[in-house]
Amino acid sequence: MTTPPEPPVPPGRPTPARPGRKLGPVADNVGSAHRAWLDPMRTAYLASGLTLNELSGRVRFAKSKISELLRGVGLYPRWEIVLLLAIELGMPNWPLYRLWSQAALEAHKSSDWINGCTDRTTVTATPATPPLDHGAFRELVESDYALYAQAFLDDDQCVTAVSDTFDRLWLTWNQALAHHDTRRYAWNVLRTTVMARTPHRDGRPELGNAAFDTVALQNLTDPADYANQLTETLELFTAISRLPDRQLDVMVLRRLCGFTHESVSALLGASLATVRSDERHATRFLDSVIPPPRTEKDTP
Structure with missing residues (x-):
């Protein structure tokens, strides 16, 4: 694989002003597993150009509740509302569901709760196959990513971290392709995912x-x-x-x-x-x- 020189970061396009209140930051107490799907959803919302009012009208859910969900405030959200937002924002629901259900377990939700608010037919209604170039990229680097993760994590955690990495990349694949270096974007996702699961001492x-x-x-x-x-x-x-x-x-x-x-x-x-x-x-x-x-x- 040929490595190009590091190009300068291209200037971003100015984001058009939206009417209404600006979306607040993610709450401090939101864990890494929750953020694994919440951050891509926030990115998709901000890129959509929709206001909270418009999104509320489309999914027929209170604007205040959507704002809370997008900030990670309140109770862990049920799958139904997450799926409705994902459909409106054009997000693939299969990797989103996997990340959502894993974060639900880490939020101490039971398997019965997860299954009780999940209609499996809606999860699999859209193709569960990632884009071809995503699949090709995964085939190219997955074993190397696993070797890196093994330096920090045990076998089970390593498998989960690498799988989560490619689910997160699937959710943000358009952003990855638009980045000035897709490999660097993907590595940052891997590193963030691995470090969130790695034991730390004195911040390292x-x-x-x-x-x-x-x-x-x-x-x-x-x-x-x-x-x-x-x-x-x-x-x-x-x-x-x-x-x-x-x-x-x-x-x-x-x-x-x-x-x-x-x-x-x-x-x-x-x-x-x-x-x-x-x-x-x-x-x-x-x-x-x-x-x-x-x-x-x-x-x-």
């Missing part, structure tokens, strides 16, 4: 679980050698977690996943020069904070 993601899967440890049989290597590996991973986001991603892909500079460039949608520069800066930082390995001369 933890890489500790990935240490036990490293090749260096898998090839050791002596308990003492294993313990020493594990200590060094954990020190390295702790230091990597302190890197700025882009440098962290480069080092995870290079050091843990074993990708070439060219492959990292293609995945991140960043120029080859940028990837190499990020790796150099990250390596200098790691060398400055990780003590050199002990030798036999150092042993008392």
Whole structure:
């Protein structure tokens, strides 16, 4: 895959003024699973040019309730109203339903509640197949995305995070294609989804679980050698977690996943020069904070 140089971000078109009150921000207490479908729905609404009054008239639902739904305020919304809004906003309902139902479980809704407010025929009434170019892109990068996610998450969480990533991309595929680099847009969605599920310490993601899967440890049989290597590996991973986001991603892909500079460039949608520069800066930082390995001369 050829990686183009990083182009400048094109100026956005001015958004026409809408009559009525501006849509407020998402509530602070809205979780990441809820935002996975709420943010794309807000984006679709803002791009539609509709006012809340017009949307209210089309779906025959109170304007105040639509505003609450689009801000994540109040009780978790039932599927019927989410689906009505999705139809009016031209959103594919199959990935939306998957994300909605997953967020419902995380909002402590029971399976009976989810099934009770869901008419499965309306979920599957429209094609459950994503656009061809979305499917081709998924086939191209899914296994690489999974390797990145495995550095932070256990197997079940990894599968869910990658699946959610492609559902979110399906919901916002037009925006992804309109972005100056679709690969970078998609990577940002993956990163946001993975980091939302990753344990954090002092505001930085933890890489500790990935240490036990490293090749260096898998090839050791002596308990003492294993313990020493594990200590060094954990020190390295702790230091990597302190890197700025882009440098962290480069080092995870290079050091843990074993990708070439060219492959990292293609995945991140960043120029080859940028990837190499990020790796150099990250390596200098790691060398400055990780003590050199002990030798036999150092042993008392």
